[in-house]
Amino acid sequence: MARSGNEVARDINVGPIELISTGAALGAELRGVDLRNLDASQFSAIERAWHDHQVILVRDQTLDDQDLIAFSRRFGELDWAPIQETGRRFVEGLPEIYIVSNVTVNGEPIGSLGAGEAVWHADMSYLDVPPMASMLYALEVPPAGGNTSFCSMYAVYAALPDRLKRRIADLKIKHDGTYNSGGYLRQGVTPTDDPRTSPGAIHPLVCTHPDTRRRMLYLGRRRNAYLVGLELAESEALLDELWNFVARPEYAWEHVWRVGDLVLWDNRCTMHRRDPFDASARRIMHRTQIKGSAAPA
Template identity: 80%
Template sequence: MDIETSVQAASHSSPVEIVQTGGPLGAEIRNVDLKHLDDSAFTALLGAFHAHSVLLVRGQSLSDQDLIAFSRRFGDLDWAPVQENGRRFVDGLPEIYIVSNVKVDGEAIGSLGAGEAVWHTDMSYLDTPPIASALYALEIPPVGGNTSFCSMYAVYDALPSDLKRRIADLKIKHDGTYNSGGFVRQGVTPTDDPRTSPGAIHPLVCTHPDSGRQMLYLGRRRNAYLVGLDLAESEALLDELWTYVARSEFAWEHAWKVGDLVIWDNRCTMHRRDPFDDHARRIMHRTQIKGAERPH
């Protein structure tokens, strides 16, 4: 990390530090305890969130109630989707979603396992996707399981002018069949025809409601479909756009430590996860801030 600024919080003896990653997105927030965050410090944190899209706060010690309380400062929370087995993740706390490969008595305590989670935007298959996601690390494998984030501002800005013109008015269907780990969602009949699969339709190019910047809103690749195009034309154009997502200059990779909290703007980023050894344990708890409007 190579760029540092300080914001003096009125009631703090030391300033909130905002340390940029040096990449196209992301900043680490230092000198904060998320359980005791006053309004001035939160204002600084929120400004950094809008400026950098992804925030990392290390060294936290949060209960599920603490995680929920912090997340609620960004807005109302979504209830987590049910597990593949049809149950809630945490009894009495429907806001908590568990990302884990751990099994107890042969039954998974969470979702997504130990495999790769491909590039995606959370819940983009909904009419009103969440504004943001917060992920808190409880147990981390010794290697693997890193999470990378991609700036969809930077991806859009890098597109050639003629390609921007081609996609300016297109709409994209976001598949609701599979999650980012490749598992079929609860209650959904599997299909691999993107024209008939369930999912919301959103503009391919959207404007961020807070920053006013334009961004590419791809969601995820599997079963995506550009509405109104022949399937072959849709596939070819999507493949072309996804080549930009794969470029490392638009991404920042985070290697997790226990006690890390990362919150990202779900509207203007995508993220992915590296696989890890399924014999190692990884337990993450996630909340999501409820969407306020459809992407546009």
């Protein structure tokens, strides 16, 4: 069960960790935490809060890339960030670090995803085994915009009418691998807008979380999604009906970033999106991604 209000996870060596629920469908802030110096008891409290609340926020951290990698590895093995179009790593010698940024140096971008809006999505759901979780650490933030919203796919599934739950119980969905969350064509992929022929993994539409055992809707992203075995028009209509629930604010929480914020989200049971911001303002985030251990089921 998710916790609400203020909670304290006490540790006899390093003092209390305070947990403050956002009051929304998901999300909680942890206070009294230095992510560079956690004992087993503190980490256990953090992991429990993450399972309970799906997204956790820890403010006022001072992390270098090695600190971020070390904390991330406590959750599991890390993915390597993709090679940039320049042929280089985002951070030489640290392949686990992905830079999310609109900043350029000598005419070349230091990161990816820019300043546009990112639509609702789960990270890399087009893979057979998507990442378990993602972690984002704020180094520079714009004065306005660039907020990140998170949506609880537990809450979305629970809100579906019974007749809709019955309709989708055994359906599978193809998660498109043609375009990323910013709408850009992925490297090496032939463009197509026919969801029946586009590349991507097929997963159950309704899944059970492997740790919490809670049921959830697993949509991934809307563009080029396809419900396997249905006529295209029927698939489109049913997906539109499901996505109408995602758009409802009662299932979401919006985070307004500050420098030093670290946010960890469960990629299996949440989706997220980013607001646009002034492209002349700087935004630099460093991201790590924890590998998944099994396909959604």
